[in-house]
Amino acid sequence: MAGRLIYLIGPSGSGKDxxxxxxxxxxxxxxxxxxxxxxxxxxxxVGEEAEGVSPEQFAALEAQGxxxxxxxxxxxxYGIPRDxxxxxxxxxxxxxxxxxxxxxxxxxRYPQLLVVLLTVxxxxxxxRLLARGRESLVExxxxxxxxxxxxxxxxxxAVPGLCLIDNSGPLQRTVECLLMCLDxxxxxx
Numbered sequence: 001m002a003g004r005l006i007y008l009i010g011p012s013g014s015g016k017d018x019x020x021x022x023x024x025x026x027x028x029x030x031x032x033x034x035x036x037x038x039x040x041x042x043x044x045x046v047g048e049e050a051e052g053v054s055p056e057q058f059a060a061l062e063a064q065g066x067x068x069x070x071x072x073x074x075x076x077x078y079g080i081p082r083d084x085x086x087x088x089x090x091x092x093x094x095x096x097x098x099x100x101x102x103x104x105x106x107x108x109r110y111p112q113l114l115v116v117l118l119t120v121x122x123x124x125x126x127x128r129l130l131a132r133g134r135e136s137l138v139e140x141x142x143x144x145x146x147x148x149x150x151x152x153x154x155x156x157x158a159v160p161g162l163c164l165i166d167n168s169g170p171l172q173r174t175v176e177c178l179l180m181c182l183d184x185x186x187x188x189x
Contacts, residue, residue: 002088002089002091003087003088003089003090003091003092003093003094004088004093004094004112004113004114005084005088005093005094005096005106005110005112005113005114006032006093006094006095006096006113006114006116006181006182007096007098007103007106007110007113007114007115007116008020008095008096008097008098008116008118009098009099009100009103009115009116009117009118010100010117010118010119010120010167011100011120011125011143011147011150012074012129012143013120013125013128013129013132014118014119014120014125014167015118015120015128015167015171015174016097016118017097018171019118019167019171019174019175019178020034020095020097021049022171022172022174022175023175023178023179026175026179027095027178030093030179030182031092031093032092032093032094032095032182033084033087033092033093033094033095034094034095034097035080035081035083035084035094035095035096035097036049036050036051036081037050037051037078037079037080037096037097038050038051038053038058038061038067038078038079038080038081039051039052039053039076039077039078039079040052040053040054040055040058040076040077040078041076055077058077058079059077061079062077062079065082066079066081066082067079067080067081067082068080068081068082068083068084068085068109069084069096069098069102069105069106069109071099071101071102071105073099073101073102078099080096080098084096093182100150100154103115103154112161113161114161114163114181114182115159115161115162115163116163116165116178116181117151117154117162117163117164117165118165118167118174119151119164119165119166119167119168120166120167120168121166121168122144122147122148124168125144125147126140126144129143129144162186163181163185163186163187163188164186164187164188165177165178165181165188165189166188166189169189176188177189
């Protein structure tokens, strides 16, 4: 019996990394693995637990077919190791911190995937992005506009296997919502 690919997406600042950290034990108890991404950034960089590699190392891994999924965004390269295919074939569920921009390609390769869209109230997201201090106010406003447009389009498409989770509130509630999505709920706030 094949496992299920769970594809977590959401805007920068939505709390994907925090959610994965908070849900890790509960997901493991359910037999769900969290795939560790390979990213072209320093391993010491703040953020998710990822494997940092140089752009040259990434290109070599990609050329050798080491990734089940890979994409380039925001000046970085991201890869999901091909181990996920073995885990899925063994009947394990696998959660991937994915890319909204790579969703269509991922759906082609894994047509039965469960898409978990992490949303956040625009005011909350604005505050989170401002607190990070990585972008100017103009860049943040542009990011917020792109995010609103993407979410509206995705919801309007009525993408099969889409679960919406609002992460504007307490993180533990968001963990509960993620587990509810895995059980078949389609919306949780």
